[in-house]
Amino acid sequence: MVDSGKMICPTCGVEMNCHAEKIDYAAGLAEPDAIDEDLGGVVEEFHTCPECGQTLARRSV
């Protein structure tokens, strides 16, 4: 099951901020089942830690 809650920074332990979503068209070539049919690709979310600034990505649900 894909998690849709807040991401927690693995370094700082604080909630990360989700500031972007982007379509990864190439990812859909390898994983056609992961494609969002309305958008035509795999949607990824980008979360950044307000403490250390690191950014992590995960699949959007």
Place this chain on the structure above:
Amino acid sequence: MEAERPLFIPVILGTTRQGRMSEHVARFVFGELSKRKNVESELIDIRDLSFPTSDAGEGIKDSKFSETVARADALLLVVPEYNHGYPGLLKHALDTNLKEYIHKAVGICGVSAGPFGGTRVIENLLPVMRELGLVTIFWDGNFSSVQKVFDDSGTLLDAAYVRRLDKFFKELIWMAKVLRHGRESVGIEEE
């Protein structure tokens, strides 16, 4: 109050060509940028990255390069104009990352032997920057007739470039700060 983390703005020298004058530009820009308060920089020469040409994209990531871009708050590209376009090996290097660029600022210094200071290569790069998730600024660095701007040892011959770069840096740093704040504090709207 916790001290603000310094901004990290690497300078990328975007050509591998022998005899490249852009190296003088990149070293000068890196030196000036490194003088700014609360800014850290690093000079990345794509010649040193040695990406294979038998593949492309994220499949040929260089872990050190990707980690550096991931840590960056902004990028500063130094790019010569070759036949009105950008060097193919720069695009090859940039394409090895994707997630690392999201919501980060980018400034471009164009370099040319002619009078237009790389304006055409800068314009050609803008849509690429946009697709990578980078945010462009409205100041550029334009190094026209670059063979007259530096001597053979790389010493700057035209002091006006110091002031021009100062304006360019101010805008890039402002955008880098704003985007860092946005990445860390401004969420996308949920219905």
